[in-house]
Amino acid sequence: MVSLSNEEWLSALRAADNQQALEDLRLRLGRALHYALSGRGPDGLLEGLEEDIAQEAVLKILASLDSFRGESQFMTWATKIAVRLAFTELRRKRWQDVSLEGLLKVEEDQDYTPAILADRTPTPEQQAEQTMMMETVQKMILESLSERQRQAVLAVLEGGAPMDEVARRLGTNRNALYKLLHDARLRLQKRLAAEGLSTQDLMALFSEM
Amino acid sequence: MMLNPETLKKMILILTNTHAGEISCDECFDEIDRFAEIELVGKSAAEAMPLVQDHLERCQDCREEYEALMAALKFIEQEKPAE
Numbered sequence: 684m685v686s687l688s689n690e691e692w693l694s695a696l697r698a699a700d701n702q703q704a705l706e707d708l709r710l711r712l713g714r715a716l717h718y719a720l721s722g723r724g725p726d727g728l729l730e731g732l733e734e735d736i737a738q739e740a741v742l743k744i745l746a747s748l749d750s751f752r753g754e755s756q757f758m759t760w761a762t763k764i765a766v767r768l769a770f771t772e773l774r775r776k777r778w779q780d781v782s783l784e785g786l787l788k789v790e791e792d793q794d795y796t797p798a799i800l801a802d803r804t805p806t807p808e809q810q811a812e813q814t815m816m817m818e819t820v821q822k823m824i825l826e827s828l829s830e831r832q833r834q835a836v837l838a839v840l841e842g843g844a845p846m847d848e849v850a851r852r853l854g855t856n857r858n859a860l861y862k863l864l865h866d867a868r869l870r871l872q873k874r875l876a877a878e879g880l881s882t883q884d885l886m887a888l889f890s891e892m
Numbered sequence: 893m894m895l896n897p898e899t900l901k902k903m904i905l906i907l908t909n910t911h912a913g914e915i916s917c918d919e920c921f922d923e924i925d926r927f928a929e930i931e932l933v934g935k936s937a938a939e940a941m942p943l944v945q946d947h948l949e950r951c952q953d954c955r956e957e958y959e960a961l962m963a964a965l966k967f968i969e970q971e972k973p974a975e
Contacts, residue, residue: 719963754925759929821900868907871903
């Protein structure tokens with residue numbers, strides 16, 4: 684395939700008769716997606732995805748041409764847009780049967796007794812101290828976070844769900860969710876500091892568990 | 893809501909590395925094409941764009957997409973006619 688410069692791409696796509704350029708772009712993106720998605724899902728999930736997403740990406744790229752700053756090659760920029768669309772769709776398909784409750788996977792009445800290590804048995808006093816510290820930290824986390832932040836934290840950390848899917852179920856987008864979680868983390872940092880607990884001390888405590 | 897000990901551990905570790913200057917997913921996406929091209933030519937994108945690197949270490953969704961982008965770009969590079 685012939686390499687076009689950024690200017691050549693932009694010129695061809697903006698021309699009145701841009702059909703050939705659009706088709707060329709669609710084909711290239713289809714190939715790029717084939718490599719991008721290779722091995723990233725069962726065949727059933729990927730079937731037809733490359734062609735559909737390549738087409739969708741062409742439309743999105745056409746609508747976003749003015750935002751291309753020329754800091755990278757046009758095809759790199761275009762490919763990243765196509766890859767983002769593809770993964771958003773792949774995640775949606777993969778998780779479509781899982782509700783928000785399913786993502787949260789909360790275990791009620793969690794027992795905080797630390798796991799007994801094969802080569803070391805904490806004394807009852809050590810065990811009690813660890814349990815108490817865990818409960819203290821747990822309480823701090825619950826008090827510092829909004830309900831929305833708690834749900835987000837659980838779903839992402841404990842449920843292992845993609846941010847895209849957690850965001851969808853919370854009625855928001857991934858970027859906003861990231862910022863929500865970032866704010867939560869900063870709040871927790873401050874709260875721990877205010878209580879005189881360093882994260883290093885806590886890590887040391889947990890590493891004994 | 894009760895967090896299990898492993899999740900609590902994960903959270904504490906994440907808190908250790910949290911800082912106010914983190915960039916968001918959109919900001920990372922905005923720069924990822926430039927980041928990828930630096931890596932492709934064998935330079936250290938992590939050094940050139942540390943905030944993007946930092947975000948990729950935290951955000952699984954963005955990291956997954958970046959790895960897929962690199963896979964695609966490497967094959968495209970291989971297919972280019974010799975100049």
